Amino acid sequence: MLKLKTQADLEALISNGERESLTLEFKAGGAIRQDSKGEIGKDVSAMANAAGGQIIYGIKENNHVAAKIAHVDINSFNHEWLENVIQNNTSPPINNFTIDIVPLNTGTNHVAYVVSIPQATATAPHQARVDNKYYRRRNFKAEPMADYEIREAMRRVTDPDLYIYISCRLERSENTSHSSYRLIISPMLVNCSHQPALYTAVTILIQSDIVPYHTKHYHSENAWKPKRFGGMSFHAMSTEMSVPNDFPVFIERARKLPEIQCDYPSHLGNDQFRVGYRVSSPGCSRAAFYQASALNFDIVAQKLLGEGVE
Missing domain, CATH: 2.60.40.10 (Immunoglobulins)
Incomplete structure (x- = not known):
């Protein structure tokens, strides 16, 4: 996982032309809305069902390259709201993720959220409640899992948790x-x-x-x-x-x-x-x-x- 704690860390991704990958996704702050709860659950479950990784809410991408800071208003959507959305829109609920709040100097109450998601193991795979389908991240997007992929995810359980x-x-x-x-x-x-x-x-x-x-x-x-x-x-x-x-x-x-x-x-x-x-x-x-x-x-x-x- 990338260490992303400050605005400088996020700006370094932009200046270095960091590209999205299997384990990294950029989302503008506008992706966090009342009507996007299902999509958030879908994206997070897809990341967990694949290799795990990080979703950054607060960076806008252009052709899958980090382009510019695009904030979240923490007064409208605090990190507890985001945490509850993730847990309530995945089945079984994803619990072992973390949300880092990155303060931004672009305006009052402006932040970015870095959601770090480990690969699902004990409770794999996780279903997106928005449509009751299983997704996994491939390259730059979440796609439905094939039957053999669902079976493979279920076999990850080899140790206690x-x-x-x-x-x-x-x-x-x-x-x-x-x-x-x-x-x-x-x-x-x-x-x-x-x-x-x-x-x-x-x-x-x-x-x-x-x-x-x-x-x-x-x-x-x-x-x-x-x-x-x-x-x-x-x-x-x-x-x-x-x-x-x-x-x-x-x-x-x-x-x-x-x-x-x-x-x-x-x-x-x-x-x-x-x-x-x-x-x-x-x-x-x-x-x-x-x-x-x-x-x-x-x-x-x-x-x-x-x-x-x-």
Whole structure:
């Protein structure tokens, strides 16, 4: 995938005469409209069903060559709108894409969106809901998939595809030996692949000033200090699952992992904090962090910061 974070990065594509390809497509900002939801789903599903790639909403092409900046108005169509359109117009929904917002100096509220789409594997192929057809990108356009191509995409599933969804809640602590509040971390292990996970290792990462004290079924590892957070330290609580002692993790049933109870220090108040995870199984390795904040000490709001722990 190209690293496209700034307007200068986009302008370099134009000055270098970058051409569209199997994995790169340019769209003027006007391609994002209320009446283009089906077309957006079609284009994204076609990219995922082929080799994956990037669609840039904010560059106009001329004969498949990047020609000029053509903005999206973020006030009219924010990135949450685009994310929902992609998910609601593909079946099964495409979830593991990213949208980078690139600010533009061409006017107030002007941006470009860089949508990065990995090749579909576990849930391949993806259908465009606009006409219930399967598409794949060929050269410069999305074309219907032939029967053998659909069958080939379905055979891509060879490995598990594991994610962990973490929910948090705050409760008043009844144990006077701990802080007045406790944070309860509830992980849910999900396999998005039709290939079961027979052997799985999970590590829950908890910001170091939030101290785990009820960690049944977990064992503590050395603290983690990922570079992306400036060396901030994290508690690492790990557990393993394997057959025949544990049931395989399969697509039809999510696995609720044991909760972890922690002291929530009063100095954090309503400040943001971070929790994360690492999960690995033969053929699959993934890590991600969530940023959360305690609202009025009873509701925890959180958002995914993205994958990777380095």
